[in-house]
Amino acid sequence: MSNSTLFYPQSTVTGDGAGIVSHAGLALVTRTAEVAGLPRLLSDALTPWRKDYATHDPGKIVLDLAVAMVGGADCAADLAVLRGRETVFGPVASDPTVSRLIATLADEPVAALAAIAGARAVARKTVWELAGEHAPNHRIDEHHPLVIDLDATLVTAHSEKQDAAPTYKRGFGFHPLLAFIDHGPGGTGEAAAGLLRAGNAGANTAADHITVLHRALAQIPGLCWRAGRKILIRTDSAGGTKGFLNYLHKRGLSYSCGIGMTPAMAAAVEVLPASVWTQAYNADGQPRDGAQVAELTGVLSLTGYPPGMRVIVRRERPHPGAQLRFTDTNGWRLTCFVTNSSRGQLADLEVRHRLRARCEDRIRAAKATGMTNLPYHDFTKNQIWLAITELATDLTAWTQMLALTGTDARTWEIKRLRLRLWATAARLARHARTRRLRYDQHHRWTALLIAGLHRLEGYRTSR
Numbered sequence: 001m002s003n004s005t006l007f008y009p010q011s012t013v014t015g016d017g018a019g020i021v022s023h024a025g026l027a028l029v030t031r032t033a034e035v036a037g038l039p040r041l042l043s044d045a046l047t048p049w050r051k052d053y054a055t056h057d058p059g060k061i062v063l064d065l066a067v068a069m070v071g072g073a074d075c076a077a078d079l080a081v082l083r084g085r086e087t088v089f090g091p092v093a094s095d096p097t098v099s100r101l102i103a104t105l106a107d108e109p110v111a112a113l114a115a116i117a118g119a120r121a122v123a124r125k126t127v128w129e130l131a132g133e134h135a136p137n138h139r140i141d142e143h144h145p146l147v148i149d150l151d152a153t154l155v156t157a158h159s160e161k162q163d164a165a166p167t168y169k170r171g172f173g174f175h176p177l178l179a180f181i182d183h184g185p186g187g188t189g190e191a192a193a194g195l196l197r198a199g200n201a202g203a204n205t206a207a208d209h210i211t212v213l214h215r216a217l218a219q220i221p222g223l224c225w226r227a228g229r230k231i232l233i234r235t236d237s238a239g240g241t242k243g244f245l246n247y248l249h250k251r252g253l254s255y256s257c258g259i260g261m262t263p264a265m266a267a268a269v270e271v272l273p274a275s276v277w278t279q280a281y282n283a284d285g286q287p288r289d290g291a292q293v294a295e296l297t298g299v300l301s302l303t304g305y306p307p308g309m310r311v312i313v314r315r316e317r318p319h320p321g322a323q324l325r326f327t328d329t330n331g332w333r334l335t336c337f338v339t340n341s342s343r344g345q346l347a348d349l350e351v352r353h354r355l356r357a358r359c360e361d362r363i364r365a366a367k368a369t370g371m372t373n374l375p376y377h378d379f380t381k382n383q384i385w386l387a388i389t390e391l392a393t394d395l396t397a398w399t400q401m402l403a404l405t406g407t408d409a410r411t412w413e414i415k416r417l418r419l420r421l422w423a424t425a426a427r428l429a430r431h432a433r434t435r436r437l438r439y440d441q442h443h444r445w446t447a448l449l450i451a452g453l454h455r456l457e458g459y460r461t462s463r
């Protein structure tokens with residue numbers, strides 16, 4: 001009897017297997033797209049860019065790219081993971097065909113981006129209607145608003161690309177501004193809109209914030225121009241400009257925007273009596289040690305800002321080793337935000353504002369879904385790529401909303417979804433003129449995958 005020193009069992013390897021489909025778990029994503037009506041919507045929207053006698057539909061190519069991004073693709077060549085399995089993913093265009101389509105769309109970027117955004121908006125309406133009480137807009141009002149988070153991020157360019165520029169963090173690349181629809185603590189979020197910008201674009205440019213917000217609101221079903229207080233806009237201090245805040249006021253929106261501390265604000269904080277400070281709370285409702293909140297509205301000059309705006313300041317003892325800024329006073333770390341919410345305790349409004357940190361999770365997921373790399377040299381081509389990453393991010397969120405609701409997977413991030421569900425392989429079997437994907441019965445998450453597919457089938461048959 002011999003003792004093996006190998007960590008892993010050794011098996012004889014052959015290359016004669018048949019009927020095995022890798023990434024068969026992506027069927028959950030493609031069926032979500034079908035339930036949302038995306039194939040038809042994208043095909044109709046992109047008809048003007050379809051060449052005569054073309055074999056591949058532009059809508060199918062764009063949707064294939066989005067599905068591949070959900071599976072981990074970060075360049076067009078990664079479509080190879082779907083290619084060759086027509087019985088599961090249908091015919092997939094070749095790399096040259098994909099490149100030609102991107103170039104064709106980039107020749108008319110405004111019209112092409114509007115077409116893709118329009119298809120997404122109609123699909124989103126369908127998904128939210130099917131989701132019912134699990135939809136983000138279910139029974140929203142001023143006190144339970146639908147939240148849209150705006151934030152910018154940096155995307156590194158590793159080569160010379162059009163409009164790539166040095167960034168404020170001494171990197172090189174792009175500085176896109178993004179808007180996400182927050183699903184709250186029980187879900188993830190959707191990519192409402194994005195604006196690709198050069199790396200040296202200003203962080204607090206009101207015009208860019210207005211553009212992105214306008215596009216994001218166009219994605220929300222049933223909104224008129226004055227959307228009302230049932231929509232809450234959250235931003236960091238980059239959104240706390242007079243131009244953007246007055247735009248929010250004109251559209252009748254609720255807002256909670258960070259604002260940079262000024263020496264005047266710091267001076268006002270110093271003279272606040274101790275009685276006006278109240279205990280700050282964590283997101284779980286528990287008191288936060290060493291943190292307090294107060295209102296500065298009545299002691300500041302707010303000329304040029306919209307009427308009804310409140311200024312709320314938070315002070316907290318910094319963590320050991322943290323450096324204070326010149327606007328911090330008496331050993332306190334000071335942060336401010338503004339809001340037009342007239343009701344609610346200061347601590348509750350402050351917690352609501354800090355929950356915009358979930359936007360960082362959405363950005364991380366978007367970067368893991370194709371946005372970490374803008375692969376083309378031309379700026380307009382990268383605009384098209386960014387629009388497809390938004391579609392891919394939506395597909396992930398819609399799959400979780402429709403197929404995985406009521407499960408822990410509803411809040412899984414993209415990496416976990418890939419490892420546990422999307423990468424699942426299956427055997428393709430045929431019986432009685434029927435194709436069947438047979439997932440491994442011993443795989444830990446097969447039951448979750450099958451339940452999600454059955455739930456989607458129920459949506460499809462009920463329409």
